[in-house]
Amino acid sequence: MIKTSQAVASAVLVSTGLFLAGLSGGTALADSEPSATTAEGNRPQITIVGEGTVSTTPDIMRLDTGVEVRRPTAGAAFTAARTAAADLTRALLAAGVAARDLRTDELTLGPEYKEYPTISGYRATQGVEAIVRDIDDADDVVEAAAAVGEAVRLNGISFEVSDNRAPLRLAREAAFRDAQNRATQYARLAARGLGRVMEISEQNVTPPTPILGFAAAVDRASISPGRRNVSVSVKVVYELE
Structure with missing residues (x-):
């Protein structure tokens, strides 16, 4: 099961005479803040941080x-x-x-x-x-x-989790989709088209973290590993058309 967080997205749309409502002069959303500008003469860009989380069972x-x-x-x-x-x-x-x-x-x-x-x-x-x-x-x-x-x-x-490569792949895919969906929404709000990807960088990887105390475990009819989340954050820069 894949869960995508609704936590952090940063976006800035900059071009001559073009500003996305709320991004000019302050924070656009409770979970976003301005993060990028464009060089003079270049197409405007949008920078998004997407997050993906995958739940997996320890083995x-x-x-x-x-x-x-x-x-x-x-x-x-x-x-x-x-x-x-x-x-x-x-x-x-x-x-x-x-x-x-x-x-x-x-x-x-x-x-x-x-x-x-x-x-x-x-x-x-x-x-x-x-x-x-x-x-x-x-x-x-x-x-x-x-x-x-x-x-x-x-x-x-x-x-x-003995091998977290598979859940990490799924979490990366979920993070990229999350970034793309957010970027598409911002581009639509600005009446622009979403262009090519200019930059991708992985920001943070949270591997499955164990821990279940012994006292908590033995209270159960059977010792259970429960579930663990693998999370990835990715920053994607898109060109706007």
Whole structure:
């Protein structure tokens, strides 16, 4: 589904004795402002910023998990954390996560104090990031991690689109159509024809941004990636006839 924003359009029509109503001496519309002029002797031009947005479904989940343990000595804490992390890794592999999609992203060991400088014990952590490439397996992977034991920590999940090239192409097409439609309307209001395209420049690209907090996800019957928007803005300069 393609959605085009109605946000930003800037247009200026300039020629001898020709001004589009509202563009002379101020802002034409609430969402537009003057942005261009023409050189003497040239045909007038119109500059438009079009926007296109495409909604897409993420197909990858990232699970931020890990282990945390406390022991009386540093050595015992470190060994316990490494053992728990190994158990967690085996559980994730058994749930279908590929070995190449597992990454250690944290490893800590430090003292805890009852009252400084008196040490009460030692805390060790090891973080594991797991990429789930089949969203249908998301629930099973999370449950497998949680079942490892009390040392496991589930810190959050996020969703991504593995290949955003197709939605970006559609968003660019929507942005260009939006710019063309706006330019056509302004040209008609000025009783002019819309001529050739003089310049095209991509202004802004907003890729699909993940994020769904873990607490929000587990409240659902099943973990869902929802939808993500890919947005593109394009500036197009047309010649007026």
